[in-house]
Amino acid sequence: MKISRRGLLRDGGVFLVGATVGGLSLSLPSNSVQASAGKQDVIEVPWPYKKLNPEAVAENAYHGYYKGACCYGSFNSIIEELRKEIGAPYAMIPTSMMIFGEGGIAGISSTCGALNGAAAAIFLITGNIEKEKRKVAFSIIRELFHWYEQTPMPYYRPPKPKYEIIKSISHSTLCHASVSNWCKTAKLKAFSKERSERCGWLTGSVAKYTVELLNANAEGNFKAIHKLSKDVESCRSCHDEGSALENTRGMMDCGGCHFRAPSQHPKT
Amino acid sequence: MKISRRGLLRDGGVFLVGATVGGLSLSLPSNSVQASAGKQDVIEVPWPYKKLNPEAVAENAYHGYYKGACCYGSFNSIIEELRKEIGAPYAMIPTSMMIFGEGGIAGISSTCGALNGAAAAIFLITGNIEKEKRKVAFSIIRELFHWYEQTPMPYYRPPKPKYEIIKSISHSTLCHASVSNWCKTAKLKAFSKERSERCGWLTGSVAKYTVELLNANAEGNFKAIHKLSKDVESCRSCHDEGSALENTRGMMDCGGCHFRAPSQHPKT
Numbered sequence: 177m178k179i180s181r182r183g184l185l186r187d188g189g190v191f192l193v194g195a196t197v198g199g200l201s202l203s204l205p206s207n208s209v210q211a212s213a214g215k216q217d218v219i220e221v222p223w224p225y226k227k228l229n230p231e232a233v234a235e236n237a238y239h240g241y242y243k244g245a246c247c248y249g250s251f252n253s254i255i256e257e258l259r260k261e262i263g264a265p266y267a268m269i270p271t272s273m274m275i276f277g278e279g280g281i282a283g284i285s286s287t288c289g290a291l292n293g294a295a296a297a298i299f300l301i302t303g304n305i306e307k308e309k310r311k312v313a314f315s316i317i318r319e320l321f322h323w324y325e326q327t328p329m330p331y332y333r334p335p336k337p338k339y340e341i342i343k344s345i346s347h348s349t350l351c352h353a354s355v356s357n358w359c360k361t362a363k364l365k366a367f368s369k370e371r372s373e374r375c376g377w378l379t380g381s382v383a384k385y386t387v388e389l390l391n392a393n394a395e396g397n398f399k400a401i402h403k404l405s406k407d408v409e410s411c412r413s414c415h416d417e418g419s420a421l422e423n424t425r426g427m428m429d430c431g432g433c434h435f436r437a438p439s440q441h442p443k444t
Numbered sequence: 445m446k447i448s449r450r451g452l453l454r455d456g457g458v459f460l461v462g463a464t465v466g467g468l469s470l471s472l473p474s475n476s477v478q479a480s481a482g483k484q485d486v487i488e489v490p491w492p493y494k495k496l497n498p499e500a501v502a503e504n505a506y507h508g509y510y511k512g513a514c515c516y517g518s519f520n521s522i523i524e525e526l527r528k529e530i531g532a533p534y535a536m537i538p539t540s541m542m543i544f545g546e547g548g549i550a551g552i553s554s555t556c557g558a559l560n561g562a563a564a565a566i567f568l569i570t571g572n573i574e575k576e577k578r579k580v581a582f583s584i585i586r587e588l589f590h591w592y593e594q595t596p597m598p599y600y601r602p603p604k605p606k607y608e609i610i611k612s613i614s615h616s617t618l619c620h621a622s623v624s625n626w627c628k629t630a631k632l633k634a635f636s637k638e639r640s641e642r643c644g645w646l647t648g649s650v651a652k653y654t655v656e657l658l659n660a661n662a663e664g665n666f667k668a669i670h671k672l673s674k675d676v677e678s679c680r681s682c683h684d685e686g687s688a689l690e691n692t693r694g695m696m697d698c699g700g701c702h703f704r705a706p707s708q709h710p711k712t
């Protein structure tokens with residue numbers, strides 16, 4: 177049996193060959209084999225996608241949280257389902273790398289790890305290295321982040337939870353602020369087992385909504401629903417791109433850390 | 445020529461074979477080939493490392509910033525050098541996925557993308573899925589984040605810059621806060637070409653320091669130098685793990701967003 181280098185690359189290398197062929201013998205001419213050492217072998221974004229079951233991915237993410245924390249949980253849940261549905265090139269990617277995002281990156285509590293992992297998966301599936309073509313992926317990621325800030329969470333309840341979890345609105349995409357808001361609502365501590373369970377549900381929630389967005393995009397039906405609030409747009413009108421001050425940038429809920437209403441603005 | 449499945453996996457699959465062999469014929473027994481379709485083919489963290497030249501990586505990161513922005517720039521610069529030095533498994537990873545972190549993730553301006561990408565690379569190289577063994581990677585990532593918050597930046601100047609860039613201290617690992625502090629110091633706008641160049645230098649800076657940390661770790665000489673400030677530890681003593689309130693978590697510079705001195709604390 178002979179397999180061309182083009183076919184080998186198109187199908188994601190030896191992994192798909194392994195998936196479909198029993199006894200195998202590969203013969204490649206020397207020049208094409210040598211070429212396979214370089215960067216040209218990387219299968220760049222976007223990777224193929226097949227619609228997934230949001231509930232199944234959410235449940236995988238919930239269990240993944242207890243294995244490799246929030247960022248791994250959301251990322252791995254999507255990749256693992258795509259390994260089953262598509263195979264290569266998803267078989268190649270080390271999802272364990274994404275453990276780095278645990279607790280807002282190594283416990284530093286900056287960006288929520290579930291969001292960070294989901295954003296990576298969204299770009300892998302819908303992104304593009306060409307600047308103009310990044311817009312679709314960025315729109316989906318922004319919708320996910322705005323939804324997270326504005327929605328009572330968790331949005332997913334596992335069938336067999338360790339505890340029941342009360343909902344809260346984070347008003348922030350940052351780990352520590354999201355945790356603090358939940359602690360205040362639930363009257364529970366930041367390092368309690370219940371808070372950990374809450375972040376497991378949250379990881380499932382983010383994975384579930386991400387798959388809903390990816391499915392809608394695959395159908396050609398993706399539309400951003402969650403917008404920045406009027407207050408945030410008011411801030412941006414003086415401080416963001418093209419404004420008089422233009423001294424910052426961002427699409428986070430300013431009021432989550434600063435002040436909520438324009439009437440509370442320091443005197444100018 | 446016959447190559448065992450174990451050897452194929454150990455060396456990262458067809459890529460290393462391609463790197464070293466001219467004319468090639470692979471023969472694998474059917475059971476081992478079929479097995480290669482599953483998750484067992486993923487080469488999990490930690491991946492092999494060979495000491496790199498921090499200046500070369502920084503320059504690659506600076507140019508990478510203009511190609512795929514900050515998160516891609518820092519991540520790709522390290523991976524691309526390791527592709528040259530080690531080859532597989534680095535040939536397999538789609539660094540373009542990391543474009544997702546651009547401008548604090550899709551322009552949302554949460555965590556600085558250069559840090560986000562570097563943290564992923566650090567975990568890929570020094571991390572572990574086992575909880576106890578994550579500590580080394582997390583210590584290196586925390587050192588990087590604390591250094592970024594406390595150090596006058598940029599720390600790297602490309603040999604042929606588009607503009608000269610004034611230094612500022614970010615007091616934050618968040619994109620928008622880091623940008624705002626620089627805008628204030630440099631008296632330049634957030635969407636100016638100079639600010640963009642500054643983020644290119646910053647991407648180089650983060651990549652450079654990351655490689656210095658990875659090299660030290662490879663020599664067995666890694667030591668965290670940058671600590672949380674006394675003010676932050678004062679905040680954490682009432683609000684973080686094991687404290688009376690325990691209503692948040694984090695290792696960010698609290699004063700970057702909240703108030704700086706304990707004397708400014710709201711009345712309790």
